[in-house]
Amino acid sequence: MFEKVETYPIDPIMIGAEYFAADPRREKLNLTVGIYQDEHGQTPVLKAVKLAEQRLVETQTSKSYLALTGDADYCRVLGHEVLGKAYDDGWVSAQTSGGAVALRVVADLLAQIPTPPTVWLQTPTYGNYVPILTAARARFAHLPYYDPIKAEITFDRMLEGLSAAKPGDVFLMQGLCHNPTGADMSRAQFDALLDVLEARGIIPWIDLAYLGFAQSWDADCAMARQIAARFPECIVCITLSKTFGIYRDRAGALFVKTQRPDRDRIHRAVSAIVRSGASHAPDHGPSVVRTILQDPALKTHWRNELDQMRARVAQVRQQIADVERAEFDTDLLAYIAKQSGMFSLLPLTEAQETALTRDHGIHVVKGGRVNVARLGESDITKLIGAIIEVASAK
Structure with a gap:
């Protein structure tokens, strides 16, 4: 029966994660993941969430x-x-x-x-x-x-x-x-x-x-x-x-x-x-x-944590533009600083995108989507240099 099941379309995000896991290089960079991560590469549990969970443990009376x-x-x-x-x-x-x-x-x-x-x-x-x-x-x-x-x-x-x-x-x-x-x-x-x-x-x-x-x-x-x-x-x-x-x-x-x-x-x-x-x-x-x-106190605490996450993402976006201008004297990625949220599309062709992963170990979602929230300070220069190299290659 199951041999008759047709092949399902590949999810570009899921397959990107699989390709990253299979890449043996130690200095690889995963920009496919679609979640917020801090400067240490962690997805933290918000303190407001922890406090709310503790309250639920103490007060919840049913799982019906x-x-x-x-x-x-x-x-x-x-x-x-x-x-x-x-x-x-x-x-x-x-x-x-x-x-x-x-x-x-x-x-x-x-x-x-x-x-x-x-x-x-x-x-x-x-x-x-x-x-x-x-x-x-x-x-x-x-x-x-x-x-x-x-x-x-x-x-x-x-x-x-x-x-x-x-x-x-x-x-x-x-x-x-x-x-x-x-x-x-x-x-x-x-x-x-x-x-x-x-x-x-x-x-x-x-x-x-x-x-x-x-x-x-x-x-x-x-x-x-x-x-x-x-x-x-x-x-x-x-x-x-x-x-x-x-x-x-x-x-x-x-x-x-x-x-x-x-x-x-x-x-x-x-x-x-x-x-x-x-x-x-x-x-x-x-x-x-x-x-x-x-709960007004928990709500204020959560909003402060949300503001911190947003500010970090905006900071990473601005750093990309600033580092490129200062260290490479180009503005290929300057638009990223003007955008919002965790994701942006790289201005690369399909062949250039392939080269980015093949030659530099930088994994992105097919189509060029990157999660800028995943970038640490040490990753930014590497990413910019790799993008400029593949974009200028003939």
């Missing part, structure tokens, strides 16, 4: 199942934190196992609509969108978002591509710290995009995976709040893996804003999809988040 849509208090607290006053309008909410499950629930929901909408994707974009939409048999199409060689957003081309969208279609965007490019729309561009979506009757679907890593927690929530206040129907998916450093504990959420007559029906649909897939979401991570957000 929650509702299929999870802990209502967690959804309510997180909804108000992210969406602000707009959350009072009433939403269909669900606690999910990270952001990927939230995305998959929406993909299943859209695929089951009698006349399925097309989901429009930025290109390049998060590598798991296409596998999720494909597995759900949802319709999707691509729009040009970023030119990696010029290191700039192709915003006008993206809007031109949306002219093919129909009313009721869905635009899936990342709110900030765009993965894999690190290039976020300006405020003016975002406003122009929302004007187009509203004029054409396109539903905004925003995926928030890096809240607090661009400017601040509140500033990073502004895009979702703007969408939530403006559109009668919209979708918000959230993962808190990076924001709270609880990757393996799978804390996420789904928020769907609907017209009031549709709300109960959409809640039943979401519950049924959750039941047929992930079923009940794990609750340890979400309970930690709820505990922190409901």
